[in-house]
Every structure is written in structure tokens, then in C-alpha cells.
Amino acid sequence: MAEEPILFLQSVSKRFGAVEALTDVDFEVRPGEVMALVGDNGAGKSTLIKGIAGIYPFDGGQMFWEGKPVKIHGPRDVAPLGIEIVYQDLALADNLDVVANMFLGRERISSFRRLNEAEMEKECSETLKSLSVTTVRSVRQAVAELSGGQRQAIAVAKAVMWNSKVVILDEPTAALGVAQTRQVLDLVRRLADRGLGVVIISHNLHDVFEVADRITVLRLGRRVAVLKSSETNQQEVVHAITAGKLDTVPGMVVQ
């Protein structure tokens, strides 16, 4: 695992009116590692991700990409760096089919500025196959016709298709059944093994410990801990998330 972070945020802040969603948060992910981002509801996890994604600007702080300071002005600046994001509220257009969604904003063009549907369909099928997404009946189905798990799979596959260097997943397994959760976690691990930096937000500590190398804990918009998952346990993480108010959560493995 490389020591230099590929993505590094230095004391970023974000306010929504009276709500201080992020306060001086440092955050980093290195190539080849899975960095989990945990925290209670409203801790600021999605806000952090959306700031990176250029959905809205941070109010303060600095973002570094491969060691150099970068300024993100909008969603369009992010993909060229090599950052792909799968949102909690899946960013899919229901009225378009799977292929159109996978290539949205990056359509292939053939002669006369025509969409190259054949090439896109083929590549889409190949990507889904390589990720073992086998439950989608036809890539020409509208996304509205898919189940929640299938939609999630499409959203993850979309992020993976673009040879990115960092993939960020906001609760990718929240709506999934056992088998599909397994597949997504395997997929996450495979991405990191290929040398990508992966950020995964999850409320499921079991999933987090299964897949993450390190864990960043947010509480009320502040970073309260960065832990190596091999050197900590669920109890310690719960403690950090809840400021010691809870020692266990249902289903937790207590050592």
C-alpha cells in the first residue's frame, strides 16, 4: 500500500444556513486502500462526498489530488481527475435504459455525431459481465424497471467502467440482500486490489470491518478518529461514533 494519499482534504468546512455540516475535517485515501467513512445520521458523510464531487463547494479548506492542490468548480471537474462517485440517492435517470445511464455524459459518438449505440451496448454488457452482474435481463431495459439491488449494481458498475483512480460509494449495500451485498463487497475489495483508492460509507460495521483497511469516524461534522481496522474493534468504533453514549449496537460482535 502506498503511503502518499492520492486524495487529501485539509480542514474542509461546510455550512447550510445555521447547520454546520462539516467543521475543519481532514480526510484522505491512499491508492490500493479501502477507506471507510462512518458516523451517525447527519454526521456529515454525504456532505463530505458531495463537496468532493463538486455538487456544492466547501466553504473553507483545501483539496489535494496526487499531492497537488486542486479546485473543484462543479461536477464536470471531478471525473477528469479520476474520481467516480456512487450516490446514496442513486443518480440514475429512470426513463433511460441501462446503457444510456452507464454512459450518461460520456456517450460514444460515431460518424455524423450519431450516438454509437452498438459500441456502448457492447461495452456495457461486457462491464456488467466482468463484474458478475448477471441479474439484469437486458441492458436495453429502462432503469425504472429494475429492482433496488439491480439499480445499485448498475450505479457501481457505472463508476467502475471509467478506469478511475478513486471510487467513492455512499452506502452501496444499504438496500441490498445478502447475496448482492456480498457481491458489492467483493467488488470493492477487487477495486482496491487493482490499486484504486476506495471510499465506502456504511452504517453496517460488520461490512466495514470486512472490507475496509482504515476507518474515518465523523461526529456532528467533526472528524473524531482515524483507525486501522486491523488494530481496532467494533466497540471502539461505536464509541467514537456515539461519543461513548453507547458501547454496543444490535448485532455487534463484542470481543
Added chain:
Amino acid sequence: MSTATDQPVAVDDITPSRSVSEQARLRWQRIRAGDVGSLPIILGVLVLVVIFQILNQNFLTPRNFVNLVVQMAGITTIAIGVVFVLLLGEIDLSIGYVSAVAAVFMTLRLRPPGGWPWPLAVATALAVVCLIGIGQGLIITRFKLPSFVVTLAGLMVWNGVVLLMIGGGGTVVIQDKTIIGLANYFLPKAMGWLVVIGGVVLFAIGRIQSWRSNRTQGVTTSPLIFMVATIFVVALAGAAVVYVANQDRGVPFVGIFLIVLLVGFTFLAERTRFGRYVYAIGGNAEAARRAGINVSRIRVYVFMISSLMAGMGGIVLSSRLRSVDTAAGGGDLLLNSIAAAVIGGTSLFGGSGRVISAFLGALVIATVNNGMGLLGLSAGVKFVITGLVLLTAVLVDAITRQGRQQSGLA
């Protein structure tokens, strides 16, 4: 899923070319699930035609058929722009008077002495309405105002501008032969045949090429027989139209104009990035934004297209009347144009619809107007019937959509 009866199959199990029976089964499944496409409206037109023919023997004559094409031309042109605006989930109420701005501007520039040559007059008029559309689009996107309000203001402003431009003149006559010919020229009989044969050949070549390239790239295609059947049906329909029109004055030039618009804008909507983005924004604007699409720019372009098509439609309408007057762009033009797109099957909520719905909807409205006119019914009856047709169209859409939702197809 509508296909719940089948086991899900892996993506790699899909055969490159579906068999005829599978394709037919898929089609039928979708129809049963309520995905009926243009079927109801085509049935609706047939019903209207039968009713009018029973009531008046003059309805189904070559002469009236040719009239119908000329009558629907203006609304069809304007409604094509409406389809794009509705696809975004927006509305443009200014199109009626924007169409009049183009027509009046052009007519005044053509007026002798010192009249401009027609290409210059038309190009400037269309450039002016494009600027109007860009302006309205910029106001809507920059200040995040509802398009309803901004274009309502536009409706009033452009109505005023039309009155100011015409002044006390009342009616301004168009004398330019070419402009009058737009809606009043009929192709010589042999020419009509030549054009339709050329069109069908081009259509067939396009279809065959895309089928073959899909085939070689190993992408799912419909069976060969379906493609051949489509080409056959198009050829037959084209031949029938030319044959009937040639019994009367011949194929109206404006009919060719409509087909070109239809093909061109269908291409724009369904085969280009721009069109893809319009659908994406209508379906989920936030998803489009996150995909890096410049949503505001696409919106502005769409309002420009809306004004441009309104302007073209206005010129077609003025050509048909051979003049413009202070009533230009008023009356039921705006509502008929929006109704045409909606009757044709374009949703008001964005993300769903096709360019051909402008054509089909305008056909329905023109048929009703034409039939009522032959029967000598009053304007009041005409409005009531058109309103009921619109209501029926959206009801059919709502009911079939429920069917789609229940079967998970929505």
C-alpha cells in the same frame, strides 16, 4: 418486472438477434402491460376519419386529404418545438406570438419597394426568434424562474411587439412567390413519385445499414423480417399518399417540408448526445447534473429550438394565408400546438415523448377542425370536441401508465 414469468438470464446469454417469436412475444407483453406507444392515437385518427366520412361524403376525398396536410403544417412545426420543451418538463407559452413575430418581421422585410430577397428575410426572422428563445431560456435558467411565468410574460410582450410592428396597417400582404409557394406549391405528379421513391430508398438503406452494423458488433437486434416489414409498410404508405395526392393537385411541398423536419428532429432527439441529455434532464435533472451535463445550456438550447420552430411554423401559417395581420399568433394557436404534442403522447412531466407525437397530435387536431368545418359546425362545437379529444388522449395515457406501473414497466 413484466417478465416475471421468466427466470432472469445473464447478460451474456442474450442472443444477438432475437427470434421472430421472441420479438413478437416481447412486443405483445409490452402492449398488454400498457406500453402501447402510438397505437391509441392511430386508432383514434381512424375512428375520427370513419365518423366524419359517415357524416359527410366529402371528407375522404383526395382534395380534402391534400387540404388536411396543408392545414396541419403550421401546428406540426410549432409542436415539434413544444415536444422538446415538454421533454424537459418545462412549458413555453410564448410560442404563439413568437411565431407571429417571425412571420410579421419576414413579411415587412419582404415588402416592396426595397424588399429583401426571401432567403435573407427568412434567415433574419428566424435569427430574431432564436435570440428571443435564448433570451427567455437565459432568464429562466439564470434566475431559476419557472418557465411558465417567464414565457407568460413573453406571450404578452411579443403580442404587443406584433401589434407595434404591424401598426395601423391592419393586414400586410405577402407577394414573394417563393414564400407563398411554401404552403401553396404542389409537386408535379412525376416529381411526387420521384421524391417518395428517393425517400423510401434512403430509409431502407439507413435501416439495413444500422441492422447490419448492430449484427456485426454482436448487439441485440430485432429479427430481419421485422426490418423488412417496416420498410415495406413505409414504402406502401408513401406510395398511397402520393397516389391519392396526385388525384388532386399533387403532393404539397409543405408535406415534404414536414417529413424533413420530422426526420431531422427525431434524429436530434434520439440519435445525438443533445437529445440524450434532454431526456436525461427530463427524467432526473440532478442525475444529469452529476453526470457532468451542462443542464442550463441544454435548457437554453431547448427554448431556442422552441422559438425557432414557432418562427418556422409562423412563416408556414402566413404563407398559407398569403398575409399577416394583427390577429397573427393569437386565437387557439398556442393551445392547439401544446395540445398537439400532448395528444400525440408527450408527457407534461418530462422525460417521455417523441418528436412524432407532434405530427400525430397535429393530425388529430387538423382532422377534427377539417371535419367540423366540412359539417359546417360552429367554432363553439369545434372547441368542445377538440377539448374532449385532448381529455381522452391524456386519460388513455394515464390509464395505460397505471397498467405499466402495476407491471413494473412505468
